[in-house]
Amino acid sequence: MPELPEVETVRRGLSPIMEGAHFARVELRRPDLRFPFPENFAERLTGARVDALGRRGKYLVASLSTGEHLIMHLGMSGRFTIKAGAEPARDSGVNPNHDHVVFHMRDAGLARVTFNDPRRFGFMDLSGPDRLETSRHFAGMGPEPLGNEFSAETLNAALRGRKAPIKAALLDQRVIAGLGNIYVCEALYRARLSPRRQAATVPGMRGERLHQAIVKVLREAIEAGGSSLRDFAATDGALGYFQHRFDVYDREGRACRRCGGDISRFIQSGRSTFFCGGCQR
């Protein structure tokens, strides 16, 4: 379940291979992922150089020499694997039936970058040469939590007046970019805030705690190479290990490390929320 730390881990794995390299050939093994590939997708990539590989929220963005941007989302189960040119065709180390896209990169020893995605919740898109921030995927997206524009003040401002539970507000990519179920649960635990608390009541001291908790949990998770629960692996197949440091996520029925209470689980807007009723208010 790639959230910001997992996507950042993938970006760091891909950038040494892709930045500065050209697409020699692009293989599409099916007409769509979650959405159809954009028109002439392979043709528009072939010959282009990757000037930079960035990330916005949970999206990977390759800026191309053609002026277009290749926008990639891992969905739930998307995985990129890198193999050098001479290695055998079984690229991803997982079921090759789900190897949907292969980028053959030159200037990188003809490395192959394979996108495998069993559930096909991932997608790829090309944005025109217009500014990225106004593109369909990024218009209205909230601040990068590890960027300069994210502060306790901007978080508070985004939460003010919101009647939804804080859990739902933090999952909303318009409030803050890149958080998913895992890191929202973990950040709320660290900030000692109940996921049920109305978002509008957070600004103030609670908002400062929450801001700190979000930044810290994301930094630690990136340092740990992300979290590998069911699907996630880095481009070299390595598993992240932040899942071993979860305080609440996937720990239903276990003891809270802080107060000794029981970690409980309930469904909030259709998704599992994990929290400690003893010390999260």
Added chain:
DNA sequence: AAGAAGCCCTGATAGC
């Protein structure tokens, strides 16, 4: 208009 629910998709797992 904000908020919630439904949808997509497959693999792992639980339960019979």
Added chain:
DNA sequence: TGCTATCAGGGCTTCT
């Protein structure tokens, strides 16, 4: 053992 039901949850669409 082998079948079926359930769950996982990104973001988008639809409904209230």
